[in-house]
Amino acid sequence: MKISVKWLGDYVALPASVDELARKLTAVGLEIEGLERPGEGLRGVVVAQIKESVQHPNADKLSVTKIDMGGAETLQVVCGAKNFKVGDKVPLATIGTKLPNGVEIKQAPLRGVDSFGMLCSSKELGLSEESSGLLILPQDLKVGTPIAQALGLDDVVMEVNVTPNRPDALSHLGVAREVAVATGGTLRPPQPKLAESGAPASEKVKVRIEDPVRCPRYAARVIENVKIGPSPQWLQDRLKACGVRPISNVVDVTNFVLLEYGQPLHAFDLDKVAGQEIIVRTAKPGEKMTTLDGKERALEPEDLLICDRDRAQALAGVMGGQDSEVSAGTTRVLLESAFFQPSSIRRSSKRHGLHTEASHRFERGVDLDATIAAADRAAALIAELAGGTVAPGRVDVYPQPQPPRRVTLRYGRVEKVLGVAIPEAECRRILGTLGFKQVEEGSGQTTFEVPRARVDVEREEDLMEELARVYGYDNIPARLPRGLAELGPEPATSEAERRTRQALSGMGLSEVVNYSFVAPRSLEVLGGKDKPVALLNPLSVEQSVMRTSLLPGLLENLSRSVRHQVDAVALYETGRAYFQDPEGGQGQRPATREVHRLGGLVWGLRGGRTWTQKEARADFYDAKGALEAVLHALHVDGVRFVPAEAPAYHPRACARVELADGTVLGYVGELHPRVTKALELPRDVFAFEVDTAPLYAAARLVPAYQGLPRFPAVLRDLAVVVPLELQNDEVRRVILEVGGPLVEDALIFDVYTGKQIAEGHKNLAYAIRYRSPERTLTDAEVSTAHQRIISEVNQRLGGALRT
DSSP: OEEEHHHHTTTSOOOSSHHHHHHHHHHTTOEEEEEEOTTGGGTTEEEEEEEEEEEOTTOTTOEEEEEEOSSSSOEEEEEOOOSOOTTOEEEEEOTTOBOTTSOBOOOEEETTEEEOSEEOOTTTTTSOSOOSSOOOBOTTSOTTOBHHHHTTOOOOEEEEEOOTTOGGGSSHHHHHHHHHHHHTOOOOOOOOOOOBOSSOGGGTOEEEESOTTTOSEEEEEEEESOOOOOOOHHHHHHHHHTTOOOOOHHHHHHHHHHHHHSOOEEEEEGGGSGGGEEEEEEOOTTOEEEBTTSOEEEOOTTOEEEEOSSSEEEETTTEEBSTTOOOTTOOOEEEEEEEOOHHHHHHHHHHHTOOOHHHHHHTTOOOTTHHHHHHHHHHHHHHHHHOOEEOSSOEEEOSSOOOOOEEEEEHHHHHHHHSSOOOHHHHHHHHHHTTOEEEEEETTEEEEEOOTTOTTOOSHHHHHHHHHHHHOGGGSOOOOOOOOSSOOOOOHHHHHHHHHHHHHHHTTOEEOOOOSEEOHHHHHHHTOOSOOOBOSSOSSGGGOEEOSOSHHHHHHHHHHHHHTTOSEEEEEEEEEEEEEOTTTTSTTSOSEEEEEEEEEEEEEBTTOSOSSSOOOBOOHHHHHHHHHHHHHHTTOOSOEEEEOOOTTEEEEEEEEEEOTTSOEEEEEEEEOHHHHHHTTOOSOOEEEEEEHHHHHHTOOOSOOOOOOOSSOOEEEEEEEEEETTOOHHHHHHHHHHHHGGGEEEEEEEEEEOSTTSOTTEEEEEEEEEEOOSSSOOOHHHHHHHHHHHHHHHHHHHOOEEOO
16 A cells, blocks of 8 residues: 555654654554655756746747746756746756656757756656646746645655555554554544534435445435535645545545545435435346446346445445446535445455455455544535535434444463563553553453454454564564473374385385365266365366365376376375265364375386386286285284275276275275276276275284294195185185184185186185294194184185195
């Protein structure tokens, strides 16, 4: 926001230098991003009067003038302009002046006649892009006055970076309050004096609020017998300094008060308000209006409008309407000063692509109490500058008055929180200067009434923040915070995640991190039944829903790699999947149900293309092996891979991953051809996805000591013929169970189907290792256990010993 230093000085005593002012404001949290000195390039240019003008003896288009610049003698200046007459006051650039366009003024002969300066146009002074001659100045200016002072350019404009939580600083009075507290000065707000006459305002206009939530307060004043014309120069100068274009005296006053109080105002031509009635309501279906920028806008039912009896006259808090704007023929003005719900204005402003000075303030929150003060100030200025008559009183519709917030400050906590002791008297001074009113005193504490303009102050810590920034962050000693002597233990899941990454990296998989936003089609192709959570404001259709699986991101990585002619891809990702929660967002409950998962995929040549080994393509067992590496790293035993069917996987190669207690972790298998075709991926893609919460809960991260075997093992082979559909896990489980404490392990080393095996059957060959921790086993003990295993396999699984 642009703040005029000269204007600021009307309300508070300023430091000796602008640089000191900027430093103090930055120290209290209002960062000064830049200082603009519009009169800096006009040094050496003064107001001068043309005393005499004669034709140049050697040039038809030049004149030789005698100029009075306030000295004892007149100067001779050669001029090429023709729009002046003797007696006019014009800008004179004296010798040695360097103009904004880079021209340096020197004494020089022009066609044989010496010239001791240069009479300037507005373009040469950098005040306009075009000019038709000299800049003719008002006759009441004193000769010799620096032109920057004469034109109101002897000012410094500060560019203040006002953070979104400080709308109270979006005005000159707001910044002046900060100056007062930083310098110990006194704020001098304007004291408008109204001379009211005639019938009361309540007889001239009616106001009705139909939506008190979006418009808690609406005040109106009536000024009659106004004469629309240009504003006085001082008012135009102040608006220009802040980047606002002067329009007319009435409109300029509303903009002036906006920059002064931070309260947006709007002036209606009362004669154009049908029924002399203001109605604050939301838009009707299909309703339209033309705003001041000349554009017809289709309104939405959520738009808040300022209407008369017949139609919409303004888009509330954003921009007025063209039908009732103040024009040259306006004689009666209805002045609006209101408070609108910030979120409603923010949505309307964004919906219509209109960001105005008014919406910028309303959508952050204005001072509810300034509604009346700003209206009175504007009414007084309009009466003064436009010759109007102010109707007595105002129409102030305030359906549900709300008391201001109250916050209690405990002085004993100030030092504990800030790390520095601030005396109670200083605390009261700082907060009092900032507008916080003391309403209740207690033992070691004070309750303050929060100014309505301070929408950012809600709790005790906010008051302490005010104390800290004004007292000075530099005055708070730099000390290490008191804390625990040692750090707390690392969560077990962190170690589990670390081991998971190490295991997968060791298997040749690379980690990727994908967005949690995916395209709805990517999830539909996978056949998931869960409806995804849709984003309210997605970046694109391809990122419009939250993922319910990690596979879409991994498959997009694969697709990109294949397009770049990569011949082997092995990836994994850990992250969250998101699901709808009917009770989400209530209380402290998250809006969605989040499930942490681990996913991965392999495709292409196993290990890539090398000259040291024969090329082989990745298959189901590569994906399963990567998952088994994780299980081994986490010491999770008893996990089963059960043949199953899942929508995203091919029925011929899909397994459900279960813990020993039956908890389902997820699935591993070959992606269904339907999926790869829909996503334009190559065939033979193998993937896995498991939930990590039950996986990490089953992990044994602390190693348990187990001594080396003291006694030798006895190895026996077992070959059994079993039905073709029987899984290795079933046979192995029976062997370990029946073998009891003597069977240390059973490893399958051969699977055979052929002519020697009956149709519908297969041969499974196991290497069984027998060992006792207490003694060396005898051949008889091993044979007995071996026969018992054979018998149980035959009876329970329908197997037969192969001979």
